[in-house]
Amino acid sequence: MAAQYGEPAPTRQDPIQPDRSARLLVVPALAGCLVALTLGLYGRLHAPTGVAVDVIGFSSPATVKAWLATAATLFAVVQVVSSLVMYGKVPRVSAPSWIGGLHRWSGRIAFILTVPVVVHCLYALGFQTFTARVLVHSVAGCLFFGVFTVKMLALTKRGLPGWVLPVFGGLAFALLVLIWFTSAFWFFSFFGFRR
Amino acid sequence: MKIPTPVITLIVGLALAVSLLVSSMSAVSGKKAALAAASASAAAAGTAGAAQPAASGSSAAATAAASATQSATATPSASGGFVIPPHANYVGKVQGNRGSVAIVVHDTFAVAYFCNGSTQEAWLNGTPHNGKLSMTGKGNARLTADYALGHARGTVVVNGISYVFSIIAVHKPSGLFQSIAVVRGATVKAGWIVLADGTQVGSLNPNVNAASDASQAAPKLNLSTLTADDGGVTIVAKPIDGETGSGF
Numbered sequence: 001m002a003a004q005y006g007e008p009a010p011t012r013q014d015p016i017q018p019d020r021s022a023r024l025l026v027v028p029a030l031a032g033c034l035v036a037l038t039l040g041l042y043g044r045l046h047a048p049t050g051v052a053v054d055v056i057g058f059s060s061p062a063t064v065k066a067w068l069a070t071a072a073t074l075f076a077v078v079q080v081v082s083s084l085v086m087y088g089k090v091p092r093v094s095a096p097s098w099i100g101g102l103h104r105w106s107g108r109i110a111f112i113l114t115v116p117v118v119v120h121c122l123y124a125l126g127f128q129t130f131t132a133r134v135l136v137h138s139v140a141g142c143l144f145f146g147v148f149t150v151k152m153l154a155l156t157k158r159g160l161p162g163w164v165l166p167v168f169g170g171l172a173f174a175l176l177v178l179i180w181f182t183s184a185f186w187f188f189s190f191f192g193f194r195r
Numbered sequence: 196m197k198i199p200t201p202v203i204t205l206i207v208g209l210a211l212a213v214s215l216l217v218s219s220m221s222a223v224s225g226k227k228a229a230l231a232a233a234s235a236s237a238a239a240a241g242t243a244g245a246a247q248p249a250a251s252g253s254s255a256a257a258t259a260a261a262s263a264t265q266s267a268t269a270t271p272s273a274s275g276g277f278v279i280p281p282h283a284n285y286v287g288k289v290q291g292n293r294g295s296v297a298i299v300v301h302d303t304f305a306v307a308y309f310c311n312g313s314t315q316e317a318w319l320n321g322t323p324h325n326g327k328l329s330m331t332g333k334g335n336a337r338l339t340a341d342y343a344l345g346h347a348r349g350t351v352v353v354n355g356i357s358y359v360f361s362i363i364a365v366h367k368p369s370g371l372f373q374s375i376a377v378v379r380g381a382t383v384k385a386g387w388i389v390l391a392d393g394t395q396v397g398s399l400n401p402n403v404n405a406a407s408d409a410s411q412a413a414p415k416l417n418l419s420t421l422t423a424d425d426g427g428v429t430i431v432a433k434p435i436d437g438e439t440g441s442g443f
Contacts, residue, residue: 152201
């Protein structure tokens with residue numbers, strides 16, 4: 001019935017249609033699920049080789065990964081702090097003009113640093129469940145890349161609800177810290193802080 | 196159409212992952228090619244390599260280990276598309292999490308060890324042949340396995356109980372460690388398996404010459420000093436490492 005009269009004229013208080021915003025997340029969410037599932041299935045089905053391409057300058061592949069993962073987590077901390085400044089959540093600190101660039105570049109660097117780690121992890125070690133630590137690491141690892149994909153794709157959409165970026169950004173950060181805690185932190189505590 | 200920068204980030208990451216995956220696969224198959232190429236000349240050279248493990252001195256051992264990666268001295272083989280490495284260390288839990296097993300292969304010798312961290316343990320040895328292992332140990336312990344680059348799978352029987360395993364190749368600091376020492380007048384033999392994730396499991400036989408086996412849990416092995424405390428006595432462990440030939 002309402003269609004006969006056409007759309008009401010927009011007013012200044014006209015809000016963004018809520019269901020249009022939520023639907024925009026469907027494709028990114030599906031992409032994220034696909035990424036997470038692919039990583040998990042690959043890790044489970046591919047027979048881990050125990051070896052992968054090595055990076056010179058480190059004593060073993062495990063130390064390479066521990067250092068790269070730690071560096072990625074440090075850049076992720078920069079991510080969180082810069083996003084807090086961007087959203088005006090830090091008292092007495094106003095967002096400088098370069099804060100957006102810092103946030104984007106620290107994020108890109110953190111992400112790229114995780115790539116060699118996850119490739120080695122999946123190819124050489126696989127999705128493992130023999131202790132709680134490796135199970136949490138394997139699950140969080142798959143989820144992280146799914147969440148990161150969603151967050152990246154969400155950035156390309158206009159009209160998303162305001163909670164989307166902080167939630168997915170925060171979730172990505174939490175998952176990365178969990179991944180780091182169940183691997184690099186454990187490795188350094190166990191084998192010592194070494195190169 | 197302009198690609199949004201977040202999508203560019205994802206694409207760059209994906210491209211990097213794919214290229215690393217491809218180079219990992221070719222690194223693994225490069226080792227296969229090197230081993231396959233060396234096998235032709237090694238077969239002609241005969242058993243010149245058999246004397247290598249007996250060399251003493253750290254520099255000799257280092258060059259032996261270095262040449263081992265080119266496999267000029269060993270006789271690798273390929274069967275069914277898998278490459279059989281002449282030197283390898285495999286560790287892992289057995290199915291059902293009832294214990295762990297370690298297999299170390301070094302040229303014509305292989306050593307294996309099974310333990311559950313308390314009363315069940317066995318040392319086995321045998322001769323690797325074409326990627327197959329058939330090993331025996333005290334008390335009718337038996338192990339049969341197929342091994343190749345990166346993984347090994349098979350069955351080990353200890354005290355009449357059969358355990359199936361599928362384990363991966365590991366490097367330092369994971370691997371197999373052994374200590375044989377005289378403590379309080381008895382010969383004590385202990386073994387530790389350090390798994391790929393760094394956790395360890397070990398058993399200790401307080402008297403190898405006793406008629407019956409009274410194995411127990413081994414004291415925790417300190418991985419940086421390779422020592423453990425057996426009731427106040429410090430015992431020293433050495434690695435059994437297929438890559439360096441240590442322990443063979």
